[in-house]
Amino acid sequence: MKSIKLLAMAAVFVFGQSDGQKNSKSEKMNDTKQHYTFHLSDQVTRQKVTFKNRYGIILSGDLYLPKNISREKLPALAISGPFGAVKEQSSGLYANEMAQKGFAVIAFDPSYTGESGGEPRNIASSDINTEDFSAAVDFLGLQKNVDRSKIGIIGICGFGGFALNATAVDKRVKAVATTSMYDIPRVASKGYYDKVTLEERTKTLEQMSQQRWKDAETGVTAPGPRSNAEKLKGDEPQFVKDYFDYYRTPRGFHERSINSNGAWKATSGFSLMNMPILTYIKEISPRPVLIIAGENAHSRYFSEDIYKAASEPKELMIIPNAVHVDLYDRLDKIPFDKLQRFFNENLK
Template identity: 70%
Template sequence: MKKILAHTMMFLTIAGQSFSQNNENTTKMNTAPNHYTFQLSDKVTRQKVHFKNRYGITLVGDLYLPQNQHQLLSALAVSGPFGAVKEQSSGLYAQTMAERGFVTLAFDPSYTGESGGEPRNVASPDINTEDFSAAVDFLGLQKNIDRNKIGIIGICGFAGFALNATAIDKRIKAVATTSMYDMTRLMSRGYNDVVTAEQRTQNLEHLAQQRWKDAENQSFAPSSNNLPEKLTGNEPQFVKDYFDYYKTPRGFHVRSINSNASWTATNPMSFMNMPILTYMKEISPRPMFVIAGENAHSRYFSEDAYKAAAEPKELMIIPDAVHVDLYDRMDKIPFNKLVMFFNSNLK
């Protein structure tokens, strides 16, 4: 039990904070702000766009357009993982789906990346859900898009927000998720729900004391980080997997919180009492497609979301895949299946 709890606390640190900087890797990584972790395809064009959400926050995204478009097209909004930016996984998804004929929008959530919002590096179950609806607003106003054929893809922590947005926003006609987390469940209960009521109270007491410090200093302290400057080899496998993506040239981006910054210390507060998947059944009759890795530590989030939803729904488990494999491993991400899902349901 102690071992499980220790891993839970480390998991919460990763989900709510950031990875330590690996000095050995830093010199090898591209730190240019305009860097993408994938090459631009010659089958699409990419343009930077700006739009506002319902709270007046300006969001910044990359709009991917397929070549030789001659009719109204279906569209997809994509975001995630939690703490990532559009130049990472969400951009790769958007580009790949644009190659297959969709207009796609990968966007930075509020308070992160190039998007607006102050203070920086905070998250909100409400506002991040709204970010998806704002992306739908933008897509539905484009002259080359059929606003009745808009879907969304959520990755990692933004998969939970994508499901919540779909339940609320009936304009979203289909939703797919990969490597899903329910961030509200994670932060309130811990990994595998092992946080006790007493431990939850202690966490809330700690957050309350941090609020006093922030108020006194008139600034928002970054999260403390108990991860080492570099891996020792004794970390849980999922920590090594995250490190391999965010802290190496494979997935590093200078604007990514998980790569190069930290969430604010009080960031978990807005998540602790907000079960965002309460109304999963209200996604129906619109279809839901949930994808998870066979060996992902987060697999249970996807399976539980699938069980909670009404038909039509589909769960796909990717053999021999871990959580971060579905960030960028082209041989693991079932893009052909995603294309079939959205082509069948955006009509």
Template identity: 70%
Template sequence: MRTLSILVLATLMIVGQAYSQNQKNKNSNKMNKTEQAEHYTFQLSDKVSREKVTFKNRYGIMLTGDLYVPKKHGNEPLAALAISGPFGAVKEQSSGLYAQTMAERGFATLAFDPSYTGESGGEPRNVASPDINTEDFSAAVDYLGLQQFVDRNRIGIIGICGFGGMALNATAIDKRVKAVATTSMYDMTRVMSKGYNDMVTLEQRSQMLEQLGQQRWEDAEKGTPAPSSRNLPKKLEGNEPQFIVDYFNYYHTPRGFHANSINSNGSWTATNPLSFMNMPLLTYIKEISPRPMLLIAGEKAHSRYFSEDIYKMAAEPKELMIIPNAVHVDLYDKVDIIPFDKLEIFFKEHLK
């Protein structure tokens, strides 16, 4: 089981506690989601309006998002941004903070819960897909482009953490997206299939897939997907890797906790890695060109190498920005560290 443990750790399925598979509890959780979602990890700005909206993706899954619009924006159509992430988070956390801040700077922004997550639809809960989650970004572009106050020729994307990779993939395939930026970017297909720093061997990968296959038999027999058994500890023992401590300090403290967030209060399914194991997400990264790409990573982030490697692979125009002394989660919510000035300049230059 050691290799499966390595895989689960590597996937950032960092969560608080295993969710119940009991259908009664699942129904209760659904009823409570609206109440839970009223909690945001940041204060609403008096410079913007926020409206809850819904829209369907190409697979018919109903997505829920928060639309932020600057209160003083005049009569001219606005440039717009679709924003999601981190992987396992919800719109009331980091993506909402980004959306609000960029709306304060003159953009119409949409922070959304991905399929199977938060207030968005999809069954079973707490699963992810590189294909469907890429489509979620394009569905957000659909929605934004239908708003009368949005210029559909001036739409960009911001992807945070694991949804940075999805954002790049969406931009590569969806030519309507005119510019893309990522912060603390993760390539989830790479880390799930190869582990951190590509340390998983072919033999270990084979063992992981054997174990995941056996888990499928168990899930099929029971009729419900089992939750992952490898979750963020309920308390820190003092011997955890620093990045685990950083995640804990975001998702399990008032700083970033949200009841709808998988990373705060749930668990991915045990077989969730399967859809990521055999699908290189960023195969077509060069097809983003000639549209611009901005990659932002912390100098001390354990994930920094993802952004650096993508920068090497991508075609111009591209830019890599390393934030001094910052770790991975600093770019989730630390407004004095997140380079919002740079993001504003980047998108105002390229969405015009």
């Protein structure tokens, strides 16, 4: 019974809310779709850009550049996440902060989400979401004001796992950092703390397999239930309440965010559950890894496990009294000075 509950909680953030709600459109919490959940620094410029990944999907990003920097060539960062979020949320906030510190930074929407291309919408893929980071590196390396020998990446939440996976294979990436990291394929396949049994996993895959017949018959890839409930019942785990406080309130709500206002497709788990990532985590070495997690984050064990698995040089930084979503947007919790030092030291 305990493993079933763990699977259900994992499904909330990978396949959608388990309470059976329909994917109804939420009330607008913002005036326009161009809303950002943070204020653009007056020391930074922001420009909308597009670029194409290796599968031909056109990705949408925001390029943040520092003003009044005399260097002809800048070190650069690619940032994405959290899983189910958009660039106007956490990744954009990170880009805004890191650009102030002298980096050219692109925050981008992954394939099939936000303003990026790909059909059907709201689908995740172990391979394609890893590729999205390499495509962002492609883009940065073509910019005249970027030193392509000095490119790093930051992955937030589920895109922390994909950032590490991309770094393992893409040797152009000189350093990688993650915050509140999730290994999405792991939790999709095994639930929290790997408690899901083979029988439970098989049942989930059988349901998705049958859903594919329905999708094939109708020609429409059906959505799963909403990714976050309209209202809390009050008896949810604290981390569920924390997610709600970010995605479903003015603090972090965005109309295009799956976690704020939508649902993953019902069959989105097919790739995630069949294609694990981080198999080659040790091959990031000798390039450095910085892993940052909240002391009280429900996801902390992902970061600790990856830290153990990775080769040197590596560092695990635990933020006191922080929960998972604190590292999405709490400027007093996110260690931006540490991130600046890490990339300044390693993008050489």
